[in-house]
Structures are given as structure tokens and as C-alpha cells.
Amino acid sequence: MIKVLEINNLTKKFGGLTAVDDLTFHVWENQIYGLIGPNGAGKTTVFNMITAVYAPTSGEIIFNGESLVGKSSYEIARAGITRTFQNIRLFKEMTVYENVHTACHLNTDYNIWDSLIHNKNYKSGEKQIRQEVNELLERMGLYERRDEVAMNLPYGDQRRLEIARAVALRPKLLLLDEPAAGMNPDETNELVKTIRGIREDFNLTVLLIEHHMDLVMNICDQIVVINFGKEIAKGTAQEVQNHPEVIEAYLGKREEELLHVDA
Amino acid sequence: MDQFLQQLINGVSIGSIYALMAVGYSLVYSIMNFSNFAHGGVIMLSAYMGYFAIILLDVSFGVALLLATLGATLIAVLIERIAYSPLRKRKAPTLYFIISAMGMSILLENLVIATIGPQFKTYPIIFAESTIKLGNLSISKMDIFMLIIAAIALAGLVFFLNKTRTGIAVRAATYNARASQLMGVNVGRIVSIVFALGGALAGIAGVFFGIRYTVYAQAGIITNKAFVAAVFGGLGSLPGAIIGSILLGIIETFVAAWRSQLRDLTTFAILIAVLVLKPTGLMGKNTEDKA
């Protein structure tokens, strides 16, 4: 097996606050890897560093043997890492179709003149994207809603659309930031199937942040638990579940957790 | 040397007027995150109010200044109520606020042209003996007076923001509007207070501007200088706005003494240079947005 992502001694400081502290973990090809921890533990910050929204204070991020530190977000996306956001960031006023369509642009290469004179390059490029978008929407169960404006979709569909948009780039590594947030148990079960399905279909590796414990335990091959930016446990679902520090972090935080669910 | 000092005093005096404008603009920017282009309209209206108070009501200068300041405060709050608060309530994008502000600014300017007319108005001379001799220096009494009033007004603002409950709530809201709302701060009220403060300072600035130059409907355009000063000092930072304004006033005065036609060009050259070299300005904070 191949190491897809290596996070080595990653640290991020915001002024005096250390959001991520000397974090190390490795993700192997085709794994579904869980990054969990209480609220404010620094999980999203890790995603933001992988996708170059923030620059790390120190440490390494290595993707397929190549360092990502210093690259821009768009370069990282083109290299094969795409993501979703905790607070969904769709192109709100664009349709479902257009949202995915925009993400497929990298798979075509007609230039600006081609688009002004509508020559063969433009036409075949557009046709190819159109096909890809339709297939993907079909696969994600969004085909029926393709002409609806993204912000009018029900919450669960918005989450799925965001995943579809991320998958449209044909990434090797997909980062999902709380994909089940706000979903009911049925929707969550559906989501588990979807994530497993796209992993098979698109030969993906998945790194996932999640609060729904049953989802994490159910689908993750490996898990790293962090609290206050530091690793407190690493291993399979069983190993992690029985780790005393994990139990403490979660049980000790139970009240706060419950409060955060409403916020 | 005398020449130099003379210009320096002139510059500081102009700079203090800019500061009164820039602080109001900066305050609004820090709480609502948009450039309030209607701020110039308030300044222009205040210049007219001061003028008419003296000419028509025959009141003393002090009373006229007070009336204009109160009027400007009221107008600024009204503008917020009419043009921005409906947008604020439905959480409209920043773009819409700017557009609304532009519309307001056109409305005010042309309302004055349509009702009062496009003629320039000149304030009557207020201090009969208009200069004080200090060695070879002659300083206009009006300049000194403006400087003192501006300093008092700005000191008052700083006191209010740092020492009163309401002022601290305002500062908290400029720091993080959403968090303040969660903590039970009434953001609508804070916004009104911010506009009232900005309006009051704009009121003083408007009267001073009218005295220094003349009163006319397009006078609001002067706030562009205040925007530049606020950016120069660091958008959203009050000390920055004040320091940026004073510096801009001094630079402008010296450039104008050398080549008057290059004065405004210098202002915008400074703006672009600051944006390119240090977009956070002299005192602005460098913040990383949270995604």
C-alpha cells in the first residue's frame, strides 16, 4: 500500500493560541481515516492547513511524496486534494448542475479564443464536461434536482452536492468536514453508503472530521483523536474507543458538547 | 524655518478636519465592514446647517456649531435607519450597503442643488482680528480654534469608547459583532450609536470645512480624502485614522505650497502606495480570517 498523506509535526499558532500542536498521522491509500475530537480541538484547522487556507506555523504536509507547504489552495486542488466545508460553501445562486459543472473545468482545456468563436475545441470540451456532470449527478442521486438553485435545496442535499462538487475534480484524497452535521439517522446511514460507494467508484482515499460517533466507528479504518490540538489516541475504532483519555475527553466534555450541538 | 512652521501648523489644522471625518468613517467601517459613501453628504449638510444658523437665525458661532452638530447626528442616524438597516436586517452582502450609500450620497447632494441651489455660500468672518503674531509666525485664530475643538471632540470620543459602559459595548461590537450579539448586546442600538458618533464628528468637520473653504453641494467629495487618511492609518483603527489624517494634512499642505496642482494627485498616489506596500496601513491589524 501507498502512503497518500503524511502529516508530520504539524503546528499552527494564532497569536498566543496553539490550535494544532505537533500533530503527526499518516493516511494510506483507499483508507477512510477519521479525525475526531471535541469542539475547538483544531480539526478544521488541520483541513485548512492541508488546503492552504492557513499556512502552518511549522511541520510538514506531504501528499504522494510531495510537500504541500507553500502551495496555493488551487494548486493543491489540482494536485488531487479536494474538500467540503463544515459550514457548507456552495455557489449559492448557481444551480446544482452549474455547481458541479464549475468543478469539472479542470478536465477540459479549451482556451479563451475557442470560447469566443465556438470552434471544435470548445464544443467537444463542453460536451465532455456535460456528460461527466450528468453521470456524477446521477451517481449522487441529485439528477432530479439538477436545475434547482443550490441554496433552495434541503440541507442533506446541499451536503451531498458539496461532496459531488469535490468529487468532480477526480481527486485522490477527499477531505470531508462534518459531512453528517445536521442529518437525521436515516440520512446519516444513506451518507455512509454514499461515502463507501464513491470510495470504490472513484478509487478515493477519505479523511473525515465527524461528530457522529456511530458514523465514525462504523466507517473509519483508522482514527486519530485530538484535543486542544494534540493527539491523544490513534488506532482502529475499537482501540480508540477504549482509550482512557478519549473517554475522558468526550465524557468530561459531555455537557459542553451538548451545548455546542445547538449553537 | 518660519515658513516651514507656518505650513506645518496649516497642515495640522487641515489634518484635524480630516481626522474628524476619517474617525466617523472608520468607526462605521469597523462595525459594518463597508465604506459609507454617504458620510460626505452628512458633512456637506452640516456645513449648510451651520451657515444657515448664522445667517438666518442670527445665532452666535458656538450655537451654530452646536446646532449643526446635533443636526448632523440626527441625519446620520436617519440615513442608517432608511438606507442600511433594512439591508442589515436581512443580512445583505456588503456590496448592497455600498450601493445604498452611493444612492444616498447622490440623493443628498442633488436635494441640496434642487432646493438651495448650486451657488457657493461663504461663511461670514467670525473672528474680527483673525491672526495671532508669534515672532514671525502669524497663526489664524480660526485654525487654533478648530484644532482645539477637534482635539476636544476626539478626546471625548476616546473617553466615551474606553470609559463608559455603552462605549465599551461599541468597542466589543466592532471587535466581533456576531459574538456580541450572542452575549446579549443589542447590535441595532450599537449601530445607531456608531452612526450618531460619526455624525456628530462629521457635523463639526462640516462647519469647519465650510469656514475654511466655502459651502457647496458637492462638498461631500472631500470625504474621499478622509477615506484615504483612514486607509493610510489603517482601516478600522481609530488612532490610525487620526494619525493618518494629520499626516495627510501636513503632506498635502507642503505639496500644495510647492506645486498646488499636484496636491490631489499626491493624495491618491499615497493611497495606492499604502495599499500596495502595507495594505493594513500604519496602525491596522493583520488578521487571519477564520474559514
Added chain:
Amino acid sequence: MEYYLTVLTLAGINLMVVLGLGLLTGFTGLFSFGHAGFMCIGAYTSAILTVTLKVPFVIALIAAGLVAGAVSLLLGRLTLKLKGDYFLIATLGFGESVRLIFDNIEPLGGARGFSGIAKNSNFVSVWIVCLIGIFFLVRLMNSRYGRNFTAIREEELASSTIGIDVFKTKLLSLFISAIYAGVGGSLYAHYMTFIKPSNFALIKSTEFTIMAIIGGLGSITGSVIGALLLTILPEVLRFIADWRMVIYGAAVVILIIVRPKGIAGGKEFKDFFFVVWIRRLFNKRLAKKDPGNGGKL
């Protein structure tokens, strides 16, 4: 008749600039208060080329666009990475600087202006250029470039995480936008035969922005409606003299509160209900053959 043609020609010239501005503001989400500056650069460039260097008008027209575009690349490189209102304020400073620079160039007439430009553009040529401008813009917006602009307007961070080079894409939008403004400036110079820097003051930039907004941001149809309406309306309202600008200002405030998407409401001509009806009427057979073609034409 002469009078109506003049008004419509000026509307066309405004439209050219508004089309460009609409691309930048309506489709890419970047505000500019400096488009009168690009127009000014285009106007002077083509005036110098035809008057001093005796270059044919068509070449001067293209050069005007390219020079304005080149300047925009420089401006964009320096300022497009700025966040929030900073870019807007930078364009404001840019527009005013351009005017003040031309004010100070004595060989070009300084503040007194540049006269003796041949009257090379008229109603027909202006509107031909506009139609070409619209045609290219429609095609651009229906390509991946156009969709990338819109994506950035909608959600900048998400755009970069799907591989869009946000900075470069914004720069492209500004570049094309400035070309339109430069061409508009050239048409203006060769229609008025006399230009002076104060023709291109901040208020002019503001007017273009308002045209784009009232017509409807994010819609080419909106730009056309805005430019036509707001060039013609003040002429129609001449009888109320000074009050027309008061109404204008009030209309902007009311519209942004009541109907923020402008008259076109973000839709294009082909999406208006009556056009859709007519199209359906003609396309019934086609629609049966090819169901669900993505709602595209």
C-alpha cells in the same frame, strides 16, 4: 431626429463601459470606482493615435482597448490581492489619479482638454461595436471562464479549493472589463471630438456602477437595460430639472432595498417568461425529441 440619435449613441457608448463593468461587478463580484479612468485612458490613447500619429480609427479603437487593458493588468497585479473594501478604494484612487495625471500633462491640453479629434464614430458604428461586445460577452459567460467568474463571486474560498486560480481569474475579468471601458472611451472621444480629464471624474464611474446595478447585476441583459434606461431617463426627465438626480438617488436606495437584483433580476433575456413562452411555442417538437437537455439552448 438628430437629438434622439445623439441620446442613443451616448447610450451605446455608456453601454460599452457598463458591459465591462457588469462583467467585473455583476459576474465576478468586484466593485470598481475607477472605470472612468480606463475610459479616459482609452479616449486619450485613440485621440493621440488618430490626431498625432494619423493612425486609422479602427486600429486606434483596438489600441485604446488594449492600452486600457494593459494598465488594468498593472493595477490588478498591485491591488487584486487586497481584501474587503480595499480593492474598491484602490480603484477609486486609480480613477482619480488618472484624471489628475491627464490634468497635468500640458502637451495633451492639460485640464483644458484635447480638441480637434475627427468625428469617426456615429450611431451605427457605436452600436455595431456594442453588438460585437455583447456577442463576445455572452459567449465568454457561457464558457468555463465565465462560470469561474461567477463561482468566485459566489464563494471565493470554495472556488480556490476546486482548483480555480482566483487571483488570475480576477485579473482576467479586470483585463477584459478594462478593454470594454477603453473601447468605450475611444468611441466617446471620436463622437464628441473633444475630451477633457474632467469628463472622466469619479461621478462618471459612479454612474456606470449605478447603471449596472439598476439594470441588474449578473445579467448582460441587465447591463443593456441599465445603460439605455439611465441614459434616456434623465433626458426624458429634463422638465423636472434638478429634481431628476434626486429621484435618481432615491431610486437607487429604494431599488437596492426592494429589488436588489435590479430590473433584470439576475436573469437573461432568454429566461424572461414571455421569451420562454415564445421559444416553447417554436421548440415544441424539438423539446419532445430531446428531453432534459440541461435547460440549455
